[in-house]
Amino acid sequence: MSFEPSDKYTDSALRIGDTDPYPQRLVGEFIGTVVSNDWVNPEYKHLILKVHPHALKAYAGQMFHLLCPSPDGAEVWMRRPMSVYRVDRTEGQVEFLYKTEGRGTRGMAKLGPGDDFNIAGPLGHGFKLEPGWKNIVVLGRGVGLATLAPLSQLAAEHGVGVTAILSARNPDVVMSKELFEELGAKTITVVDTDNSSAVENVETILEDLIAKGKADAFFTCGSNRLLKLMQRLGEKHHVPGQVAMEQIMVCGFGACYVCMRTFKVDGKLTLKRVCRDGPVFNMQEAVGW
Numbered sequence: 592m593s594f595e596p597s598d599k600y601t602d603s604a605l606r607i608g609d610t611d612p613y614p615q616r617l618v619g620e621f622i623g624t625v626v627s628n629d630w631v632n633p634e635y636k637h638l639i640l641k642v643h644p645h646a647l648k649a650y651a652g653q654m655f656h657l658l659c660p661s662p663d664g665a666e667v668w669m670r671r672p673m674s675v676y677r678v679d680r681t682e683g684q685v686e687f688l689y690k691t692e693g694r695g696t697r698g699m700a701k702l703g704p705g706d707d708f709n710i711a712g713p714l715g716h717g718f719k720l721e722p723g724w725k726n727i728v729v730l731g732r733g734v735g736l737a738t739l740a741p742l743s744q745l746a747a748e749h750g751v752g753v754t755a756i757l758s759a760r761n762p763d764v765v766m767s768k769e770l771f772e773e774l775g776a777k778t779i780t781v782v783d784t785d786n787s788s789a790v791e792n793v794e795t796i797l798e799d800l801i802a803k804g805k806a807d808a809f810f811t812c813g814s815n816r817l818l819k820l821m822q823r824l825g826e827k828h829h830v831p832g833q834v835a836m837e838q839i840m841v842c843g844f845g846a847c848y849v850c851m852r853t854f855k856v857d858g859k860l861t862l863k864r865v866c867r868d869g870p871v872f873n874m875q876e877a878v879g880w
């Protein structure tokens with residue numbers, strides 16, 4: 592592996608076994624060790640990284656800023672934000688599920704077992720479960736499902752039931768089904784190839800879950816049309832919701848304002864930084880795109 596992070600990053604980053612000089616801090620820079628980085632289908636890879644214990648404080652919906660290796664020898668200038676797929680506190684590992692499509696993720700795809708990988712985080716505000724919620728509905732599409740998957744872990748820890756509606760182009764690229772089911776979620780797969788992913792069909796599924804008392808809250812990521820659908824049904828049936836917003840980022844911690852998006856709060860349009868104010872927001876405040 593030819594990746595050599597610059598000294599300015601490695602000097603300050605904690606490695607596994609290092610004593611954390613600031614154990615109360617929220618965010619840190621860490622050098623993890625790759626355990627595995629395997630293809631799960633023709634488009635997506637699953638990276639498992641052994642990390643410093645501080646990084647294990649990450650929870651569902653939060654992200655890390657990744658210093659990806661170069662895929663071609665030229666420098667990769669910026670870190671890449673990526674939501675955490677799973678936190679395995681027993682094994683001391685964080686996991687990422689990612690689509691290899693840009694230079695950062697193509698470089699990341701080259702990582703192999705034993706390689707160092709520099710991550711900064713955990714960043715942002717993730718998903719929250721309110722006391723009293725017994726059953727939640729998760730609806731996502733594509734790589735958005737990787738962001739939603741750790742909700743099943745959070746829900747399992749709090750005794751909350753999950754119905755996960757997994758939307759994809761075709762059955763071969765349905766993401767996160769195993770993780771949801773492993774943690775006790777009921778999954779419903781909808782795909783473009785048989786038109787079951789059509790908004791009308793998903794609406795019928797959601798209405799049925801609401802009628803059965805299985806929808807104390809909605810969660811979504813990865814599709815504007817599904818966000819709009821959940822917003823509409825949430826408003827109609829008074830179901831609260833949260834959305835994880837996807838946005839291009841540079842600094843990842845609120846300094847550069849590159850990630851600003853419009854939200855509607857108390858009837859007024861306002862701008863917020865997705866990296867720092869989110870990436871998880873009140874679903875009804877999100878303005879689609």
Ligand code: FES
Pocket residue numbers: 839840841842843844845846847848849850851864865866867
């Ligand atoms: Fe810099 Fe959000 S990425 S403020």
